[in-house]
Amino acid sequence: SQQGEEDPQALSIQEGENATMNCSYKTSINNLQWYRQNSGRGLVHLILIRSNEREKHSGRLRVTLDTSKKSSSLLITASRAADTASYFCATRHNAGNMLTFGGGTRLMVKP
């Protein structure tokens, strides 16, 4: 299976704290993407990082990619209650166009 895995599965923090989520995968990739999903809604694209990139920033989000360890992390700084959602990493592999998703991290930010 090429299924990625996120950890932790669930994370609860206070508003203002940082949240770090990790993702591991098994085969070589073309790119890795992070998505957010609010309950009952579709996925919202956050960041795409290519296999030749090591770090990327977007606002309060910071993504790292370590292809030697086949892992990525998503850091959300200065979290807000509105960041409460499930976060998924998805990998696009060289062999196809589809995305392979992990099981997600359920983040709860308490006000």
Add this chain to the structure above:
Amino acid sequence: NAGVMQNPRHLVRRRGQEARLRCSPMKGHSHVYWYRQLPEEGLKFMVYLQKENIIDESGMPKERFSAEFPKEGPSILRIQQVVRGDSAAYFCASSPDSSNQPQHFGDGTRLSIL
């Protein structure tokens, strides 16, 4: 710019009936993907289509499931003779081409089988 539009948002069917799920990609996007999500799980790839062509259907069950993306109109995911195990959220995504571009998702169709 309208995003990816899926309808219906909720669909209830009895066992043995047919379910038709529709997806209109974002304007300018010619690549469509269908995924299925079970509760508390990540999305699982089903099928990848371009206009009038199925490119990859490796994630779609061989029986009862079919997909199309005609020259005109939305992409359709069709499930015949539905069973309880088909209950899930079905998401459609689109992208402009096959290069390193993110996929944009619709809000999904939640299918419930009675």
